[in-house]
Amino acid sequence: MRPALAVALKEIRSQVASPVGWVVAASYLFLGGYFFFGLVDGFARTLRSYAALAPTLVERINLNEIVVTGLARNLLVLLLFVLPILTMRSFAEERRQGTDELLLTAPAGAGEIVLGKYLGLLAVATAWIAASGAFMLILLRYGDPETGPIWTAWLGLGLAAAAMVALGIAVSAATESQAVAGVGSFVLFLMLFVVDWPADSLGTRVGAALKAISLPGRFDGLSRGLVSSGDVAYFLSLAALGLFTARAIVASQRWR
Amino acid sequence: MIEVRNLFKRFGDTEALRGVSFAAARGEVVGFLGPNGAGKTTTLRILATYLAPDGGSATVCGFDAAERPMEVRRRIGYLPEQPPLYLDHTVDEFLRFCAALRRVPRPSRRRAVEEVVARCGLGDVRHRLIANLSRGYRQRVGLAQALVHDPEVLILDEPTSGLDPQQIREIRNLIRSLGTGRTVLLSTHILPEVAVTCSRAVIIHRGRVVADDGLEALGGPTGLEEAFLRFTAGDSEATGVGEGAA
Numbered sequence: 001m002r003p004a005l006a007v008a009l010k011e012i013r014s015q016v017a018s019p020v021g022w023v024v025a026a027s028y029l030f031l032g033g034y035f036f037f038g039l040v041d042g043f044a045r046t047l048r049s050y051a052a053l054a055p056t057l058v059e060r061i062n063l064n065e066i067v068v069t070g071l072a073r074n075l076l077v078l079l080l081f082v083l084p085i086l087t088m089r090s091f092a093e094e095r096r097q098g099t100d101e102l103l104l105t106a107p108a109g110a111g112e113i114v115l116g117k118y119l120g121l122l123a124v125a126t127a128w129i130a131a132s133g134a135f136m137l138i139l140l141r142y143g144d145p146e147t148g149p150i151w152t153a154w155l156g157l158g159l160a161a162a163a164m165v166a167l168g169i170a171v172s173a174a175t176e177s178q179a180v181a182g183v184g185s186f187v188l189f190l191m192l193f194v195v196d197w198p199a200d201s202l203g204t205r206v207g208a209a210l211k212a213i214s215l216p217g218r219f220d221g222l223s224r225g226l227v228s229s230g231d232v233a234y235f236l237s238l239a240a241l242g243l244f245t246a247r248a249i250v251a252s253q254r255w256r
Numbered sequence: 257m258i259e260v261r262n263l264f265k266r267f268g269d270t271e272a273l274r275g276v277s278f279a280a281a282r283g284e285v286v287g288f289l290g291p292n293g294a295g296k297t298t299t300l301r302i303l304a305t306y307l308a309p310d311g312g313s314a315t316v317c318g319f320d321a322a323e324r325p326m327e328v329r330r331r332i333g334y335l336p337e338q339p340p341l342y343l344d345h346t347v348d349e350f351l352r353f354c355a356a357l358r359r360v361p362r363p364s365r366r367r368a369v370e371e372v373v374a375r376c377g378l379g380d381v382r383h384r385l386i387a388n389l390s391r392g393y394r395q396r397v398g399l400a401q402a403l404v405h406d407p408e409v410l411i412l413d414e415p416t417s418g419l420d421p422q423q424i425r426e427i428r429n430l431i432r433s434l435g436t437g438r439t440v441l442l443s444t445h446i447l448p449e450v451a452v453t454c455s456r457a458v459i460i461h462r463g464r465v466v467a468d469d470g471l472e473a474l475g476g477p478t479g480l481e482e483a484f485l486r487f488t489a490g491d492s493e494a495t496g497v498g499e500g501a502a
Contacts, residue, residue, distance in 0.1 A: 003356065007357070009353075013344075013345070013349070014342070018344065097338075098336060098337075098339075101301075101306050101336040101340050102401065104306055105304045105332070105334045107329040108357060254305070254325075
């Protein structure tokens with residue numbers, strides 16, 4: 001465990017010291033704020049027009065549905081863009097710099113090195129996601145949303161990050177180039193977002209399977225306050241898949 | 257301490273090692289000589305468990321590097337050809353990281369770093385970023401990371417390459433001072449290096465050991481160059497893969 005912890009702390013330290021990490025975090029929060037503003041503004045305008053035209057329907061307009069769920073979905077899309085930037089360095093850069101020789105000849109084993117990388121990068125991603133919770137604090141200060149769905153939506157963002165970071169690390173382990181790792185993880189994540197698009201034209205069985213592995217589909221319930229064990233298991237399985245793949249790739253490099 | 261037996265390794269169509277065998281006893285400082293591309297780095301990487309051999313065996317302290325890599329890793333300090341350094345770390349941070357990575361227990365970690373900083377002459381630069389250090393200092397940090405867990409066996413791949421004469425002398429003195437009882441295997445293509453620091457030399461050429469003897473038997477410091485040229489005569493480019501390729 002000691003080496004894994006050392007690697008995790010090193011990873012966090014490198015991210016904190018790197019301007020790239022801060023630029024990405026700032027971009028994530030800036031765009032998040034932009035979406036938040038748009039959603040709140042849209043909510044307010046909807047409310048005004050309903051109040052003027054159909055006062056009886058005002059009750060039906062739900063702050064949670066429009067702003068909380070809407071923002072969580074937008075943030076999920078932002079993660080699709082920022083997490084590859086976070087994970088692309090993880091192994092590709094070590095290999096290019098030759099520092100993988102240090103990690104892989106230490107008495108740690110591929111599993112511990114991968115776990116360390118994962119914990120470190122997931123901590124950074126979690127910090128970004130937690131920081132974007134500030135929008136919800138603003139909402140709570142000036143509105144009265146239900147807090148339950150806020151918690152589940154942010155839990156969903158965390159779970160999605162847990163899955164995507166693991167997969168991103170696996171992609172990074174497979175290449176020496178950061179750029180290839182970045183593009184590769186982006187394409188992989190994007191596929192998870194759009195995999196169910198042809199679901200309706202592919203027959204019920206295949207269609208259902210595609211819907212079952214769609215990341216936004218699994219996120220939908222969480223973003224609306226519904227926690228299902230199936231959805232949680234989906235994200236955790238993806239994370240496990242990523243970690244095992246990464247470990248297998250890293251361990252196999254000795255046998256080149 | 258180190259025993260390499262009939263080691264084979266190929267990369268694609270290139271046979272990097274074609275039956276390399278040699279041994280180093282406890283406390284010996286062995287020079288591993290050969291032209292660029294001879295298979296030095298590949299051999300050291302196999303000993304350090306970074307690569308697995310295709311055939312033959314490499315054992316360190318009685319443990320097979322391919323089958324019991326963890327046992328080997330606990331006992332070796334390894335300086336790869338390109339020193340593995342995190343440029344965004346200070347010397348101190350980096351060495352503390354290496355100590356933790358090598359499972360030095362937390363209570364003794366600080367002392368281990370202090371010792372290795374003193375031994376490698378890094379006191380003046382320990383709080384500087386590695387990115388801002390000269391090549392000589394970086395090489396010393398590379399040596400320090402290989403020593404921080406006080407290993408029984410040291411594997412050093414071209415520890416003086418790219419340094420100026422002053423720095424080379426410093427690193428050599430450092431290697432010589434590493435103490436008795438430690439087994440050192442040091443690769444180089446610079447002959448005086450071996451003459452100054454080693455008691456024995458193994459010469460490798462095109463993936464095969466062509467000479468393995470005490471320095472005196474190889475002609476002493478002055479005759480070494482001749483021995484080297486004699487044993488490595490011919491085209492040395494033919495097997496130039498696997499050396500230096502990261």
